[in-house]
Amino acid sequence: GQQVMQIPQYQHVQEGEDFTTYCNSSTTLSNIQWYKQRPGGHPVFLIQLVKSGEVKKQKRLTFQFGEAKKNSSLHITATQTTDVGTYFCAGPTSGTYKYIFGTGTRLKVLA
Amino acid sequence: NAGVTQTPKFRVLKTGQSMTLLCAQDMNHEYMYWYRQDPGMGLRLIHYSVGEGTTAKGEVPDGYNVSRLKKQNFLLGLESAAPSQTSVYFCASSHRQGAYNEQFFGPGTRLTVL
Numbered sequence: 001g002q003q004v005m006q007i008p009q010y011q012h013v014q015e016g017e018d019f020t021t022y023c024n025s026s027t028t029l030s031n032i033q034w035y036k037q038r039p040g041g042h043p044v045f046l047i048q049l050v051k052s053g054e055v056k057k058q059k060r061l062t063f064q065f066g067e068a069k070k071n072s073s074l075h076i077t078a079t080q081t082t083d084v085g086t087y088f089c090a091g092p093t094s095g096t097y098k099y100i101f102g103t104g105t106r107l108k109v110l111a
Numbered sequence: 112n113a114g115v116t117q118t119p120k121f122r123v124l125k126t127g128q129s130m131t132l133l134c135a136q137d138m139n140h141e142y143m144y145w146y147r148q149d150p151g152m153g154l155r156l157i158h159y160s161v162g163e164g165t166t167a168k169g170e171v172p173d174g175y176n177v178s179r180l181k182k183q184n185f186l187l188g189l190e191s192a193a194p195s196q197t198s199v200y201f202c203a204s205s206h207r208q209g210a211y212n213e214q215f216f217g218p219g220t221r222l223t224v225l
Contacts, residue, residue, distance in 0.1 A: 033213065042201055043154065045213035088153060097142055097161055098169060101154040
């Protein structure tokens with residue numbers, strides 16, 4: 001079945017350093033979503049990418065969708081303590097309304 | 112506008128007991144989902160529904176049943192709880208697929224099965 005993998009599983013950075021998490025799907029995706037989950041909280045939608053090679057920015061966050069639509073990345077510039085949490089990517093299974101979530105990357109920011 | 116709500120927030124069950132988790136949304140969303148979250152496993156889809164009266168299996172449906180009798184409610188039942196069902200359960204809802212179909216998540220139910 002379809003798999004969505006994320007690396008790294010954990011990342012500790014000093015405040016002000018950059019951070020990147022990568023998402024890889026075993027199949028081509030029609031779109032990809034990114035969510036953030038704060039410790040003890042629930043996932044919150046960040047963005048959806050649809051087009052091949054698409055790049056979107058939200059302040060210090062940059063999201064990319066690969067040309068082959070099988071991978072994606074989230075890059076945070078100059079991390080802040082408010083960026084702490086787990087970042088998930090999610091892709092729909094072909095022809096269904098089901099989304100497969102990646103295993104997530106847990107980010108810890110050291111002040 | 113409460114968004115997605117879940118009851119209860121916490122529950123402890125003994126092996127073999129049954130229970131129902133309730134999810135309610137007030138956004139008139141067509142799609143609703145039940146996920147479980149375990150450490151290191153991300154979110155795994157249990158069952159989902161694309162409309163009132165319809166349900167379908169997700170990745171890990173065994174041991175669970177669901178019902179969507181009303182558009183705003185999605186119930187998850189555990190018939191005979193097992194320790195392997197100890198997890199955090201999240202409900203989510205979204206509009207019918209379009210340009211953006213972000214999922215809105217509830218606050219979660221933390222379930223422990225002894």
